[in-house]
Amino acid sequence: MLSRPRRNRKSQVIRDMIQENHLRASDLIFPLFIIDGQSKKTEVSSMPGIYRYSIDLLLKEVEDCMNLGLKAFDLFPNIEESLKDKTASESLNKNGLYLKAIREVKKYFPEACVITDVAMDPYSSDGHDGLVKDGEILNDETLEILARMSLAQAEAGADIIAPSDMMDGRVGYIREALDREGFTHVSIMSYTAKYASAFYGPFRDALESAPKFGDKKTYQMNPANQKEALIEGALDVEEGADFLMVKPALPYLDVIKTLKDNFDLPIAAYNVSGEYAMVKAAIQNGWLDEQKAITEVLMGIKRAGADVILTYHAKEVLQKGWI
Numbered sequence: 001m002l003s004r005p006r007r008n009r010k011s012q013v014i015r016d017m018i019q020e021n022h023l024r025a026s027d028l029i030f031p032l033f034i035i036d037g038q039s040k041k042t043e044v045s046s047m048p049g050i051y052r053y054s055i056d057l058l059l060k061e062v063e064d065c066m067n068l069g070l071k072a073f074d075l076f077p078n079i080e081e082s083l084k085d086k087t088a089s090e091s092l093n094k095n096g097l098y099l100k101a102i103r104e105v106k107k108y109f110p111e112a113c114v115i116t117d118v119a120m121d122p123y124s125s126d127g128h129d130g131l132v133k134d135g136e137i138l139n140d141e142t143l144e145i146l147a148r149m150s151l152a153q154a155e156a157g158a159d160i161i162a163p164s165d166m167m168d169g170r171v172g173y174i175r176e177a178l179d180r181e182g183f184t185h186v187s188i189m190s191y192t193a194k195y196a197s198a199f200y201g202p203f204r205d206a207l208e209s210a211p212k213f214g215d216k217k218t219y220q221m222n223p224a225n226q227k228e229a230l231i232e233g234a235l236d237v238e239e240g241a242d243f244l245m246v247k248p249a250l251p252y253l254d255v256i257k258t259l260k261d262n263f264d265l266p267i268a269a270y271n272v273s274g275e276y277a278m279v280k281a282a283i284q285n286g287w288l289d290e291q292k293a294i295t296e297v298l299m300g301i302k303r304a305g306a307d308v309i310l311t312y313h314a315k316e317v318l319q320k321g322w323i
């Protein structure tokens with residue numbers, strides 16, 4: 001035997017020397033849930049260790065993270081049921097929970113990167129990402145609402161707008177609206193290939209945003225399809241996206257790799273709520289080693305081609321010194 005791959009595995013020093021991929025704090029984006037009120041922190045029951053924070057405690061949490069070197073946050077609001085309506089009008093309320101949270105985070109932590117979610121579902125009385133009429137999700141009518149939402153978020157200080165709705169043409173529509181109003185510096189992280197997945201369940205618990213009827217299959221992608229992600233990717237590039245995202249991550253590592261191989265924009269992957277819940281449940285049962293399982297999951301996503309990972313594990317991996 002002339003070639004013995006084990007020689008390159010014989011010591012920690014050599015293993016470290018030839019390690020192909022690395023996880024760094026700067027690769028991670030931490031999703032944070034916000035709730036109305038004061039000094040309020042409620043755990044999401046299907047996501048142990050993950051909380052909804054009132055704005056005062058959100059600022060503390062952001063400060064903690066910044067001290068750990070975690071500097072990018074994706075904010076999601078839990079909106080009171082009574083404030084929801086057909087057109088998601090609460091999303092434009094300057095004194096509402098979400099826009100206020102964006103302003104506060106940017107005020108106290110101007111160097112933090114604030115990523116904001118654009119989609120109707122947290123504010124929609126139908127629980128859908130688009131405008132509903134006679135049981136149908138209307139595409140073009142939704143675009144104007146998404147553009148207004150994006151402008152309100154940009155005005156509040158968002159660094160990156162992340163449309164998670166999967167309406168056709170929304171990246172271009174939002175880009176034009178932002179540019180027209182002088183927000184040429186605000187980036188767009190497009191949910192390029194967002195699948196109609198079972199793994200969003202705990203997130204919908206966190207926001208209490210589950211659809212009131214039907215499912216999201218007329219806008220989110222079929223889990224069986226890969227080539228369709230190339231169609232979505234090409235459109236997003238053409239429409240001016242700055243990042244392409246794949247969501248969820250673990251069951252779609254091939255899609256991450258395909259987008260990475262076919263496009264030159266940075267690729268983000270969303271290690272979603274159900275993926276987090278699955279790993280945490282096994283850990284709680286003593287079935288998996290916590291540190292090894294979590295770092296292996298994140299490394300797998302990185303190795304598949306993700307430049308950036310949105311993950312609920314972001315804070316713990318830094319706090320516990322695992323990366």
Ligand code: PBG
Pocket residue numbers: 117118119120121129164165199200201202203204216271272273274
């Ligand atoms: C909705 C949205 C969802 C997530 C982010 N934005 C859920 C959905 O499409 O129903 C899921 C994130 C997660 O599960 O962690 N616009």
